[in-house]
Amino acid sequence: MKRAILLSLMLLFTAFTVFAQGKVVSGTVTAEESGEPIPGVNVLIKGTASGTITDIDGNYSINASGNDVIIFTFIGLATEEVKVGTQTNINMTMTADIKQLEDVVIVGYTKVDQATTVPVIANVKEIVTPNVAQALTGKSTGVAIQASTGQPGAKTNVRIRGIGSITGNSNPLYVIDGIIMDSDEVITANQQAERDPLANINPTDIEDIRILKDAAATALYGARASNGVIVITTKKGKAGKTNFTASISEGATSRYQGNFKMMDSPTFSKFHGEDFDPATGVNTNWGDLAFQTGRTSDYQVSASGGNEKTRYYASGGYFNQEGILVGSNFERYSGRLSVDNQVSDRMKVSFGVDLSKSIQSDASDGNLYSSPLLGSYLQAPLIDPYDADGNAYDVLPTGPWTAIRANFISDVDKNYRKTESLWGGVSGKLDYQLMEGLSFRSTNAYRFENMRKDNFSSPTSYDGADAVAPGNLAIYQGYSGTFTTTNLFNYETTIDKHNITALAGTEYQQSNQDWNYMYGAGFPEPINNIGSATQQFSLDGRGTAYRFFSFLSQVTYNFDDRYFASVSYRRDGSSRFGSSNQFGDFYSIGGSWKVSNESFWNSNVFEDLKLRASYGTTGNAGIGNFNSIGMYRYAIYNGRPAAYHSQIANPDLTWEVKHKSNIGFDVRVAKRVTVNFDAYHENSTDLLLDVPLAGETGFNSVTMNAGSMVNKGVELNISSDNIDQGDFTWSTDFNISFNHNEVTSMNGIEPIRSSFNTIEEGKAMYTFYMPEWMGAEPNSGAAAWYVNKDVADADRTENMFEAANGKLATTNYSEAARIDGGSALPVWVGGLTNRFTYRGFDASFLFTFSGGNYIYNGTRRFIDSDGIYPYNQMAAATEDRWEAPGDNASRPAYGSLGNQHSTRYVEKGDYIQLRNITLGYTLPNEFVSQIGLSKVRVFVSGQNLWMGTNYSGYTPTTVDYDGYNFFEYPEGRVFTGGLTVSF
Structure with missing residues (x-):
């Protein structure tokens, strides 16, 4: 009996010891939303430092006792706990933690x-x-x-x-x-x-x-x-049955007129003082002939699916946008395939390929007489483009107002400027779990483009007319190939509340580009093959290349979801710089404090409060591939090749460096409003600058590191869930940012000036710099500008006079000093989006706005030129014009020479635009499921519907970043309707 009791106690003790001391517990962790395995999940024994992480297939194995509690944690997912008890297999499904998701972002590398x-x-x-x-x-x-x-x-x-x-x-x-x-x-x-x-x-x-x-x-x-x-x-494939999605949309695009309007025949005749009888019927609106209602078509199809091992996504699309200017168009055929395969518990491979064939037809710009854009601005309304039989003239008849005899109506179908491009790439990724916490990723890609551009002027067109060699053709052919490989080691570990990740690796990129040029003239109509050219045949060609090689590393730290820190270091080398300065060192340090996760935080109004700060450096190598070396070019001399020195070497050329500082905060208010605020200061040093050289050197410029520039500003984003009740929701997103730009140093280099702007210390980039426009001299009506400099009474010329505001003005353009006319860079930009849903209906509208910048409307030098040209004029040219002695007017008398570069043509670029409205309806699931579909949505949208601005052109949004606008091709107003079906 005693032996039985003793044996029973020994068995009980053994069982207890086994239960208490440990066993192997294993399982798989998956995501609730997708059902996919989650690699990298921290699996810990609560209250200890003992733990592991899931492998690439979401599997884990850990020693635990029956009394232990296993904790599953992953950033962005809700923490889960489970007591082991007698279990040896514990599978865990993890759900998204919206609160934590705000603290995670994928930035390409990690x-x-x-x-x-x-x-x-x-x-x-x-x-x-x-x-x-x-x-x-x-x-x-x-x-x-x-x-x-x-x-x-x-x-x-x-x-x-x-x-x-x-x-x-x-x-x-x-x-x-x-x-x-x-x-x-x-x-x-x-x-x-x-x-x-x-x-x-x-x-x-x-x-x-x-x-x-x-x-x-x-x-x-x-x-x-x-x-x-x-x-x-x-988009990537998701496990499950194959899901197909097809969409189709059709739309129409028309010209947005804005404030811009040209003169009609009665106004044009009155402006020039000519007798005109409107009954003749010649009142041509050249803008209506140059612009059209363009059609936009978009057809897309995609398929996504797979299983736990292999997932895929494939898509194909066709997009065609007919431009609002005749002769302009963009057409694209595209296809993409991506495949992800879980080869083993440790290894995952991904493969992707994409191809895109685009055909772009350009509307000829203003330097060609047959350009519809040029004609829309300059042709007078008194000219009829058609003969008595209604046929378009090949060449417009001569006349007092026929300044340009080219008739684009006849020429637009004869001439073409077309670019065809085959663009695509192939990529592959390998993920391998080397050991617990340590993984390796290799990403490799090759991208390419094969391009051909043809510029053809027909021998029967105005631009192609030539007595000796009618018609001309220029062909550009090029190939670009870029190989990129990135290889990274990543380590993750969690010790109690300390979460640490470390990344290190290398990156290499090499790009090669070659292009050839052929030109020929003298073509028999209608042949346009380069081999048929009979005269003026020429050839040219060029090749270029660059390489980058980088070491990169980063360590991030997260303590208890309260304190975050990151440190990164990167060493970059570029073939573009001098042999002794090809490498640069760049770094950053950042941190944030999740104040609302502190135990002392107790607020029912403010939650998810986070304070942030960072500082670091980045580099810029955005110059020509060979700017640092001395170069020669070859030409033909006396029938033989000859070389000449074309570029000065600068072996000291190195990286431009930007020093970035940022502080900010994020907070959610009253469970409805999220506010993000940032203040930044970015100082660029060792600026890459093409410094002009004296003419006697034989060179125009040399690229140097010279000067510094600062950008500083604030940014505010507010997102609000205004209403979320039952079937109806309404949310709003508002953002606005302010930026101040200034060139702070030029290292003693003289200001770099053109006829209309300047780059110099103390001013913003792209600052207009030209004489200040005064208007009409009151007595004579002559064009006048402010002198803007001290002039002694004895030195005043007969051209100078006191303006009404007391400033000294002159009717001699050369006597006016140039002034700062404002910068082309916007000071503030932003947007406002509102979204609504009600049952199956959805609606959104987007306003955008920008301002504080100036635009030089170079087109007005020709169409607001006081009648010195026979070109048509903008309708506003009749406003506020001098007519009699004593008039104080902004525009001088008819025939005055006042269209030189001046602030007369500098305008504010401020605007607010109704950028987009979209209305949609998604059919009920119970209805579409009966016909074998999973989703059906129809929609209509309008784009660029309205703009509030004082700019006199079409829109201030279609202007180059330097602020110079010349013969603007405006954006169109777009209306689209479409259907999306999934099954």
Whole structure:
């Protein structure tokens, strides 16, 4: 009996010991929303430092006793706890923690604790455009966007927190699925509209866009992030049955007139003092002939699906936007495929390929007589473009008002300027779990473009007419290829409440570009093959290349979801700089404090309060590939090749460096309103600058590191959930930012000035610098400008007089001193978005606004020129004009020579625009499911519907970043309707 009791006690003790001391517990952690496994989840024994993390397939294994509690934690997901008890297999499903999601962001290389605020731009398809950059307008603080032309497919200028370089590149860096895409990848060609790599990306394939601005967010990109980073994430496949989505939209685009209006025949005749009888019927509106209602078509189809091992996403699309200017168009065919495969518990591979074929037809710009754009501005309304039989004249009849005899109506179908581009790439990623907490990722991609551009002027057109060699053709052909490889080690660990991640690796990029040029003249009609040219045949060609090599590292720390810190270091080398200065060192440090997670915080009004600060440096290498070396060019001399010195070497040329400081806070108020505020100071030093040289040197300029520039400002974003009751919701997003730009040093270099602007110390970039316009001299009506300098009484000329305001003015243009006429850079930009939903209905509208900048309306020098040209004039040219002695008028007498460069043509660029309205309806699920569908949505939208501005042109939004507007191709007003079906 005693032996039985003793044996029973021994068995009980053994069982207790086994239960208490440990066993192997394993399982899989998955996400509730997608059902997919989650790698990198921290699995800890509560109250100890013992733990592990899930592998790449979400699996874990840990020693635990029956009394232990296992804690599952992952940033962005709600923490889960479970007691072990007798279990040996514990699978865990984790749900999203909205509170924590605000503290995580993917920045291309890795996920980091948020010591910064990173705006997320979704719904990029709201704006109908081939260029996704235009979808960012008004949707993020600190981002100024200008479309320099309304030409479909043309480049959009994006400036993040101002412009930080003089000669160097000021474009942001684009990162697509972790792969750098540089604007240098696009081959330049001689055309009106600079092409944009983003025009080759199908917006439908984009999941979201994130904008990185301050040092904490951008420093990992080092030399590539001086002007900010735009991270684009494309759609990926999800496990489950294959889901198909098809969408179709059709739209129409018309010219937005704005404040701009040209003279009709009666007004034109009265202006010039000519007798005219409107009954003759000659009252041509050349603008109506040059502009048209363009059609926009967008067809998209995609498929997504897979299983736990393999997931895929495939899409194809066709986009066609007919420009509002006759002869302009953009057409794109696109396809994308991405595949993710879980090869093993440790290894995952991803593969992607995308192709895009674009065809862009340019409207000829103002330097061609047959240009419809030129004709719309300059041809007089008294000219009839058609003969008595209604046929368009090949050449307009001569007459007193026929300044340009070219008739674009006849020539627009004969001449063409067309660019065809095949653009695409292939990418592959390898993720490998080396050991617990340590992983390796290799990302590799090759991108390419094959481009051809043809500029053809028919021998029967006005521009192609030549007595000896009629007709001409110029062909540009080019190829660009860029290889990028990024290899990173990532380590993550959690010790109690301390969460640490570390990243280190290298990145290499090499790009090569070649192009050839052929020109021939003398073509038999209608042949336009270069081999048929009979005269003036010429050839040219060029090649260029660059390389970058970088070491990068980062450590992030998170203590108890209260204190966050990050430190990064990157060393970049570029082939563009001098042999002794090719490498630069860049770094950042950032931190944030989640005040609302402190035990002392007890507020029912303010929650999720976080304070942030960061400082760091980034670099800029946005110059020509060979600016640092002495170069020779070859020409033909006496029938033989001859070389001549074309560029001075600068072996000391090195990185332009931007020092970034940022402080800010994020807070949610009353559970409805989220406020994000940032104040920043960015100082660019060692500016890359093309310094002009004296003519006797034989060179125009040399690239040097000279000077500094500052951008400083504040940014405010407010998001509000106004109503969320039952079937009805209403939310609002408002953002506004202010930026001050100043060139603070030129290192003793004299101001760099053109005929209309200046770059000099103490002024903002792109400051207009020209004589100040006074108006009409009251007695004679002559054009007058302010003298703007002290002139002794004895030195005053007969041209000078006292203006009504007491200032000294002159009718001699050369006697007027140049002044600061304001900068082309906007001081404030912003946007306001409201969204509504009611049952299946949804609606949104977006206002954008910008101001504080000035525009030099160079077109007015020709169409507001006081009658000195026979060109048509803008209707406003009749307003406030001098007519009799004693008049105080802003415009001089008819026939005065007052159209020289002056502040007369400088206008404020302030505007507010109703950018977009979208209305949609999603059919009820119970209805669409009966016909085998999962979602059906119909929508209508309007774009660029209204603008409030005093600018006298079409719109102040289609102007280049330097503020000079010349023969503007305006943006169109777009109306679109569409249908999206998923099944």
